[in-house]
Amino acid sequence: MKTVDILIENVNEILTLKGKNQPRIKSEMNELGIIKKGSIAIIDDRIIDIGRNLQYKAIKKINAKGKIVMPGFVDSHTHIVFSGSREFELDMKLNGFSYMDILNRGGGIYYTVNKTRKSNIIDLIEQSKFRLNKMLEYGTTTCEGKSGYGLNLETELKILKAQKILNDSHPIDIISTFLGAHAIPNEYKIDDYVDLIINDMMPQVSKYSKFCDVFCEKGVFNVLQAKIILNAGKKLGLIPKIHADEIVDTGGAALAAELKAISADHLLRSSKDGLKLMAKKGIIGVLLPATPFSLMMKEYANARYMIDNGIPVAIATDLNPNCWTESMQFIIQLACLNMKMTPAEAITAATFNASCAIGENNKIGSIEIGKQADIIILDCPNYMFIPYHFGINLVNKVIKKGKMINF
Numbered sequence: 001m002k003t004v005d006i007l008i009e010n011v012n013e014i015l016t017l018k019g020k021n022q023p024r025i026k027s028e029m030n031e032l033g034i035i036k037k038g039s040i041a042i043i044d045d046r047i048i049d050i051g052r053n054l055q056y057k058a059i060k061k062i063n064a065k066g067k068i069v070m071p072g073f074v075d076s077h078t079h080i081v082f083s084g085s086r087e088f089e090l091d092m093k094l095n096g097f098s099y100m101d102i103l104n105r106g107g108g109i110y111y112t113v114n115k116t117r118k119s120n121i122i123d124l125i126e127q128s129k130f131r132l133n134k135m136l137e138y139g140t141t142t143c144e145g146k147s148g149y150g151l152n153l154e155t156e157l158k159i160l161k162a163q164k165i166l167n168d169s170h171p172i173d174i175i176s177t178f179l180g181a182h183a184i185p186n187e188y189k190i191d192d193y194v195d196l197i198i199n200d201m202m203p204q205v206s207k208y209s210k211f212c213d214v215f216c217e218k219g220v221f222n223v224l225q226a227k228i229i230l231n232a233g234k235k236l237g238l239i240p241k242i243h244a245d246e247i248v249d250t251g252g253a254a255l256a257a258e259l260k261a262i263s264a265d266h267l268l269r270s271s272k273d274g275l276k277l278m279a280k281k282g283i284i285g286v287l288l289p290a291t292p293f294s295l296m297m298k299e300y301a302n303a304r305y306m307i308d309n310g311i312p313v314a315i316a317t318d319l320n321p322n323c324w325t326e327s328m329q330f331i332i333q334l335a336c337l338n339m340k341m342t343p344a345e346a347i348t349a350a351t352f353n354a355s356c357a358i359g360e361n362n363k364i365g366s367i368e369i370g371k372q373a374d375i376i377i378l379d380c381p382n383y384m385f386i387p388y389h390f391g392i393n394l395v396n397k398v399i400k401k402g403k404m405i406n407f
C-alpha cells in the first residue's frame, strides 16, 4: 500500500470546487463538487487523490468526521501592507461623515500615507505579519496585496519589497499589485503625478508586481487617466485591475471591459450597461461587501444582477485601515445576508473565482488531483453553516502547501 504524507478521512463534505478551469458564471457558481464521506491524500505540497474509501498508509491521518473540507480561502483584494490604524475615525463616521468628508479633512488615506512613509521596512513587515497571521488563522491561504500607501517612488517600492519578503517568509502566498494611483499626494498636481507614476515609478516597481491597479473615482483618477496608467502598465507586463464605481459611476466597469482587465473591483454604483460589457468580456467582478458595511451604508453591490447576467463574481475583504477584517468567513456572511448570494455562490466567489481574479487558478482555488494542497478543515457539518453560524472562526485546521499549520 502506498504511503502518503497526509490522509484526511471521514470528511462529512469535501467541497472540491472541481470544474472547468475558467471563472465560473451563473449556475456554475452553485456547483461545489461535493463528495460526502470522502478522503484526500497529500504527498509533499500536492493533492494526489480524492474520493471515497481511499486506501493509503499515511504519516499523518486526520479524522474529519462531522467536518467539512474545502480549498483555502483566496483573498483577492487587500491593502495588507500599511502602518498605523484609524480607529478614531469611527466617531466621525457615526456623526455622519462620508469617506470623502473624512478624506477632505486630511484624514483617511493621507493619515495612513504619512505613517507608512515614516515607517521603516522592518516595522512595516512586523505590522503586516500580524494581519497575515490572522488571515491564516481564519483560513486564507493566498492573498493579493496592493501598494498604494506610499504615493512616492521610495515608499511604493518599500511596500512592494515588504510584500516580497513576507511572501518569501510567511506561509501565505502574496500576489502583488502596484497601486501607485491610489490617491493624489498633496505635493503634486494630478497630471504631474500621473507622469511620475508612468515614468518614474512603473519601471522600478514592475519587477515586484503582477498587476497594476488604479483608484478610478470622482475626485481621484478619472477614466482617461486610469486608461493611460493601465495601458502604460500593460507595456511593462502588468495586468490591469481597477477600483471601479465604488462611490459614483464613472464608467469604470466599461473601462475594465475595454482594457480587458482581469478584474474590476467594488462595482457598487456601476451602470447596467457597464456591467453587461464586463459580462461579455468575461471580466471578473470582485465584490467587497465589508467596505459598505464598515461605512454603515445600506447599499451593496448588485451581486444578484451581476451573477444572473453572467459576470463571474469573486468576493474579498478589501483589508485596509478603513475596512479592517482578515476574515473571509465574514465576507461570505455579508455576501449572503446583504448581497443575496447563495452560500454556494459565495464559497465559489471566495475560492475558485478568487483564484481566477489573481491569475492563480492553475495552482489553487479547488481540490483536484495535481493542485497545490492548500486546504482548510471547518468545524461544521455542511457548507451552509459558513454564512449561517456567523461571527466566530469555524476553521479547525489549515494545510498550506501540504504542511499543517500550527497556531
Ligand SMILES: [Zn+2]
Pocket (backbone or CB within 6 Å): 077, 078, 079, 243, 318
Ligand atoms: Zn481596495
